[in-house]
Amino acid sequence: GAVVSQHPSWVICKSGTSVKIECRSLDFQATTMFWYRQFPKQSLMLMATSNEGSKATYEQGVEKDKFLINHASLTLSTLTVTSAHPEDSSFYICSASLPGRDEQFFGPGTRLTVL
Amino acid sequence: GENVEQHPSTLSVQEGDSAVIKCTYSDSASNYFPWYKQELGKGPQLIIDIRSNVGEKKDQRIAVTLNKTAKHFSLHITETQPEDSAVYFCAANLDYKLSFGAGTTVTVRA
Numbered sequence: 327g328a329v330v331s332q333h334p335s336w337v338i339c340k341s342g343t344s345v346k347i348e349c350r351s352l353d354f355q356a357t358t359m360f361w362y363r364q365f366p367k368q369s370l371m372l373m374a375t376s377n378e379g380s381k382a383t384y385e386q387g388v389e390k391d392k393f394l395i396n397h398a399s400l401t402l403s404t405l406t407v408t409s410a411h412p413e414d415s416s417f418y419i420c421s422a423s424l425p426g427r428d429e430q431f432f433g434p435g436t437r438l439t440v441l
Numbered sequence: 442g443e444n445v446e447q448h449p450s451t452l453s454v455q456e457g458d459s460a461v462i463k464c465t466y467s468d469s470a471s472n473y474f475p476w477y478k479q480e481l482g483k484g485p486q487l488i489i490d491i492r493s494n495v496g497e498k499k500d501q502r503i504a505v506t507l508n509k510t511a512k513h514f515s516l517h518i519t520e521t522q523p524e525d526s527a528v529y530f531c532a533a534n535l536d537y538k539l540s541f542g543a544g545t546t547v548t549v550r551a
Binding site for chain 2: 330332358360368369370371372375419423428429430431432433434435437
């Protein structure tokens with residue numbers, strides 16, 4: 327149980343375009359989902375926390391207008407990177423947690439490359 | 442916020458030997474400490490965790506210890522195998538948010 331999937335697993339896009347990444351909890355309902363970014367050989371950095379039906383909470387330094395997060399259902403959250411630039415190239419990982427629980431279940435990640 | 446430090450950054454061990462990774466955290470209110478294993482190009486995989494009301498936890502070849510007073514926790518891997526080679530991250534949970542250490546690249550030499 328507690329499986330989280332992401333789609334796509336990798337994406338290449340041109341500079342200036344937008345890219346949407348999906349995060350799904352497959353066998354449980356996740357009231358809270360988290361989005362992380364990981365640059366090569368670095369740790370995971372929390373970008374934002376999203377709760378179903380409400381606006382996401384962004385970490386300091388993360389541009390909310392650039393990284394749009396939608397958590398429309400208890401099993402799906404999406405991250406849209408708007409007007410992507412080469413510096414946005416990274417490994418984006420989502421996680422999900424059960425209500426009132428602190429364990430996070432991570433997805434397999436999405437590799438974004440912006441040309 | 443929480444600040445987690447992790448050492449060493451790289452660790453090379455002979456197959457069959459033990460590996461130890463240490464982490465410290467800054468906020469005494471943190472109450473949950475998971476350890477993750479990440480293989481290249483994949484998401485983190487939870488390997489063991491410990492809560493603040495427990496001092497030690499073991500699962501087969503993996504164990505974690507927690508010293509709340511000193512605010513540090515450690516991962517111990519015994520009888521290491523080549524498949525243990527990966528990047529390991531410690532994390533501390535505060536207010537349902539995880540703060541991660543910088544990671545330790547473990548290489549098990551055959």
